[in-house]
Amino acid sequence: MHPPSTERTDTVTRADFPLLAAHPERIYLDSAATSQRPASVIAAERAFVENDYAAVHRGASEAVGRSTEAFEGARERVARFVGAQPNEIVWAENATDALNIVALGISDASLGLGPRELALKEGDEILVTEAEHHANLIPWQRLAARTGALLRWAEVDDDGIWTIDALRAASSPRTRIVAFAHVSNVTGYIAPVADVVALARELGAITVLDACQSAPHLSLDLAGLGVDFAAFSAHKMLGPTGIGVLYGRSELLNALPPARTGGSTITTVTMTEARFLPAPQRFEAGTQPVSQAVGLGAAVDYLESFGMQRLHTREVELAGLLTDAVAAVPGVRLLGPRPGAARASLVSVDVDGVHAHDVGQFLDSRGIAVRVGHHCAQPLHRRLGITASTRASAYLYSTSDDIAAFAAALGEVRPFFGAGR
Amino acid sequence: MHPPSTERTDTVTRADFPLLAAHPERIYLDSAATSQRPASVIAAERAFVENDYAAVHRGASEAVGRSTEAFEGARERVARFVGAQPNEIVWAENATDALNIVALGISDASLGLGPRELALKEGDEILVTEAEHHANLIPWQRLAARTGALLRWAEVDDDGIWTIDALRAASSPRTRIVAFAHVSNVTGYIAPVADVVALARELGAITVLDACQSAPHLSLDLAGLGVDFAAFSAHKMLGPTGIGVLYGRSELLNALPPARTGGSTITTVTMTEARFLPAPQRFEAGTQPVSQAVGLGAAVDYLESFGMQRLHTREVELAGLLTDAVAAVPGVRLLGPRPGAARASLVSVDVDGVHAHDVGQFLDSRGIAVRVGHHCAQPLHRRLGITASTRASAYLYSTSDDIAAFAAALGEVRPFFGAGR
Amino acid sequence: MSGGLEGLYQEVILDHAKRRVGAGSVEGWAHTHHEVNPTCGDEITVGAVVDDGHVELVWDGRGCSISTASASAMSELLADASPADAHEAIDAFRTMMRSRGEGEPPELLGDAEVFQGVARYVMRVKCAMLPWVALEAALAQAEAT
Amino acid sequence: MSGGLEGLYQEVILDHAKRRVGAGSVEGWAHTHHEVNPTCGDEITVGAVVDDGHVELVWDGRGCSISTASASAMSELLADASPADAHEAIDAFRTMMRSRGEGEPPELLGDAEVFQGVARYVMRVKCAMLPWVALEAALAQAEAT
Numbered sequence A, B: 001m002h003p004p005s006t007e008r009t010d011t012v013t014r015a016d017f018p019l020l021a022a023h024p025e026r027i028y029l030d031s032a033a034t035s036q037r038p039a040s041v042i043a044a045e046r047a048f049v050e051n052d053y054a055a056v057h058r059g060a061s062e063a064v065g066r067s068t069e070a071f072e073g074a075r076e077r078v079a080r081f082v083g084a085q086p087n088e089i090v091w092a093e094n095a096t097d098a099l100n101i102v103a104l105g106i107s108d109a110s111l112g113l114g115p116r117e118l119a120l121k122e123g124d125e126i127l128v129t130e131a132e133h134h135a136n137l138i139p140w141q142r143l144a145a146r147t148g149a150l151l152r153w154a155e156v157d158d159d160g161i162w163t164i165d166a167l168r169a170a171s172s173p174r175t176r177i178v179a180f181a182h183v184s185n186v187t188g189y190i191a192p193v194a195d196v197v198a199l200a201r202e203l204g205a206i207t208v209l210d211a212c213q214s215a216p217h218l219s220l221d222l223a224g225l226g227v228d229f230a231a232f233s234a235h236k237m238l239g240p241t242g243i244g245v246l247y248g249r250s251e252l253l254n255a256l257p258p259a260r261t262g263g264s265t266i267t268t269v270t271m272t273e274a275r276f277l278p279a280p281q282r283f284e285a286g287t288q289p290v291s292q293a294v295g296l297g298a299a300v301d302y303l304e305s306f307g308m309q310r311l312h313t314r315e316v317e318l319a320g321l322l323t324d325a326v327a328a329v330p331g332v333r334l335l336g337p338r339p340g341a342a343r344a345s346l347v348s349v350d351v352d353g354v355h356a357h358d359v360g361q362f363l364d365s366r367g368i369a370v371r372v373g374h375h376c377a378q379p380l381h382r383r384l385g386i387t388a389s390t391r392a393s394a395y396l397y398s399t400s401d402d403i404a405a406f407a408a409a410l411g412e413v414r415p416f417f418g419a420g421r
Numbered sequence C, D: 001m002s003g004g005l006e007g008l009y010q011e012v013i014l015d016h017a018k019r020r021v022g023a024g025s026v027e028g029w030a031h032t033h034h035e036v037n038p039t040c041g042d043e044i045t046v047g048a049v050v051d052d053g054h055v056e057l058v059w060d061g062r063g064c065s066i067s068t069a070s071a072s073a074m075s076e077l078l079a080d081a082s083p084a085d086a087h088e089a090i091d092a093f094r095t096m097m098r099s100r101g102e103g104e105p106p107e108l109l110g111d112a113e114v115f116q117g118v119a120r121y122v123m124r125v126k127c128a129m130l131p132w133v134a135l136e137a138a139l140a141q142a143e144a145t
């Protein structure tokens, strides 16, 4: 049997998570992919479905009223959680969908289906970084292909890190959109958001923040950061799958044409024309992920009652343990910021002589769930000279024993596969 | 207190539905908007989240394997349920999203981002009906606006019904797409699918079936029907919100470019280009509604174990009771097929002298949930000379007492509001 | 629950819905504003002018008894009011509609105070607000000229 | 669970992953096919010709030990096989990989029978299949000419 004892020394919240509580032997270090749901989130969704479920915004009944209030209440809580107004919060299927709503809306504006000031012309530029997740890269490639705009990118260094200087070097007076991840899901690098926003303002460009790896971990103030759009997913912040969030500054959000259209987005429809409601409704076509919104609201409550400041302190600690664990094993290369530098509570590594899939399989045999692959960031991996890496990522339910078990197992990987013999 | 006793005479399945079981006084006649979830669906989702939850398709671990199998297993069950192959089933946010995937994909093809045979040119025609739900109307209006194609439509008669002749009259040799609802969510009219498919083939046009109101109620054989695309939502067929289904004939689905792009849809990504996987993965960008898929799988199991043939027989009965209930009340106009003609188990009515909102409020005070408004079909209502109607819709948990209560309350509406005095 | 229903559809409301005070054609009115309730497609257009420090108004539209009665009660209350009084009434009405039916309705609303019963029905608040929102916009136009 | 791990990474597999039988450049080969494993970005290209009723093949690529060993074992097994035998082996391998590790592995697979242990790991089946799928496509090209 595998070594880690199922007793943990600094279990703060593990008991709140039914999956982790029911499976004490499991070591879950894959929260950057998707997080576990606490009992309170599962219960909130269930209570809603069993007591108050009815179509939202549609009809006159009391049940519809209760459903609608639960749904809109969740929007208010999410808005407050990220420093936004409720009408700046749009429900999407996931963060990927949220980013596509922006890209496809600008595409429609460029075809004349929206305001001129949002349109891209041939030769305009979209600026991203070489470290982006595919979700914040391919939609911009496609937008460029649709409009004749050009995609530019800040290059990363040998550690996979980009700087504001690299971003500036890739910018031009024709830069119209700057899209970047707040926190890299591969390197854990934290972007200099204020500098990027300042650069974008100088260029007159719109900023789009991929907040997938920051919203779950940092106390966000989107209005304060001054970004124009931001996207994140519930399933990475203790909430359910099936719901993501697009934030947009009210003015821009109301200018953006809805690319996905349908019921509940309109004021008046004739056979030839539709008039759209203001944001957020204009983007919320069809029946929304209603019980999932209620679940996300409960996730936000859980995070707030834990305390985002306390979470941050805890994660700095966990990040330190993770980098220490990696540094202790010979033949393992840490991607991203050097140990000691600021990083999110995750590490991605390349194990010399052993493919990431084999590393992951070995760790799995020790009960440790990590993520292996390119983590939807092929260009970054290619730049780092590898096709895949192994990522361990922690969250508030992670314990120092989890990371100790990871360290121990990582040390056995190369011997097992006979690497470096 | 309101009259209906909480004992029901033909309760077959009401006990399986926690909301209905916990609230015996509630009369839920709004299933065409959204259905209630049986305990087995809620339990399946919960068991998955509490035992097997991990990122799907991403990583090497056993947990990922179990998650992926549950997720793909749901796809297989849904495919079998509607007479399709698993790789012809794409998960979407809802049916509206599924219809938009088709419209936006054709839009991209028209811009040169997909195969020529799917492209629309200026002057090409898209054919719909005047009875469509906004979800199957506005996406085509926008596609027309993007490409210079023209939107044509089959007109309805004074009952709100269109015929194959009306559709043919509105068609032309330039018709490239024919999009229509299998069952109208307002009138309950059942479309002559075979005739429409034959017409579309004659014209060389693609068929898009809005199956929102048929998938939950009829035994579907999409391959047998011969439509090219179809869309439906889980939340109308006992499943969760947050997930819908796009069906596409394998050949066409693989030709359609994905308008929404991101992680998990690709084989190779560079900074300048992305290559997409075959369907269905090419359309499933980002983290999918995983637990919702598992819930939908359980909903399909529930429907199959009830028996779709038995359901149909039951619904013919319920439809008869509903039309009888309406016919018994003076000053109430039934929209759609005449009593006795085939219809889904729903009725929409216009109450002379009382606005639908007021009708709905009155019924709500009697514990009866119906839907009031334009039901996302403004053009149809306008054609019928009204802005809104009141709809009562039944499903397998509906009982004859529910409908008797509806009939009784409907009879009190005009007297209460002093209409026709 | 019937008690609830009668609290919502008070005699005054059903009566106003029939009387339709102030209803008429907006044709020729310089300042009009059109509002739609997206869930039911109900529409109202309010026309307003300010003449010699007094508001004149008219409305046209179709809707449920709540929105029709609300337009009627609003017209009765504000015919000949000063623009300042009209704004004060609009604000008071909005505050009352957000009250969920709690507290005392403001006296300055006259008959329109009966709409406090509507505030308990979240899905109907929009119906009652519709004419007031349209008036607010029409009035803003009238005052801007 | 370690038992499971050793069942997956049997000596024969780790050995093949090192030996890389049949690895080489595909340059100049008339019929090649390229396959990618989308989750990890692993790639393999297989080149094939049919000469005098015998299959010749080569492969190039990078990947995990499972896919590399699978390519190596495949090359050892099928060097000089007839096209018919190659197809039979590909089919047998696919069937085995779908078996979830149950039943007896087919004898005709030789060393490659050890991959039956992989069939129990759903997420790794794709790794083991990758070279066989690429060979199937390259062979189809070679036979079509």
Ligand SMILES: Cc1ncc(COP(=O)(O)O)c(C=O)c1O
Residues within 6 Å of the ligand: A263, A285, A286, A287, A288, B032, B033, B094, B095, B096, B097, B133, B135, B136, B181, B183, B184, B185, B210, B212, B213, B233, B244, B376
């Ligand atoms: C006929 C029809 N089409 C489309 C839809 C849209 O479905 P959804 O809101 O689940 O996207 C509905 C339901 O509202 C419908 O009844």
Ligand SMILES: Cc1ncc(COP(=O)(O)O)c(C=O)c1O
Residues within 6 Å of the ligand: A032, A033, A094, A095, A096, A097, A133, A135, A136, A181, A183, A184, A185, A210, A212, A213, A233, A244, A376, B263, B285, B286, B287, B288
């Ligand atoms: C940085 C980053 N961006 C985007 C995404 C996409 O999120 P989702 O899959 O929830 O759409 C992820 C997670 O996979 C991510 O880590």
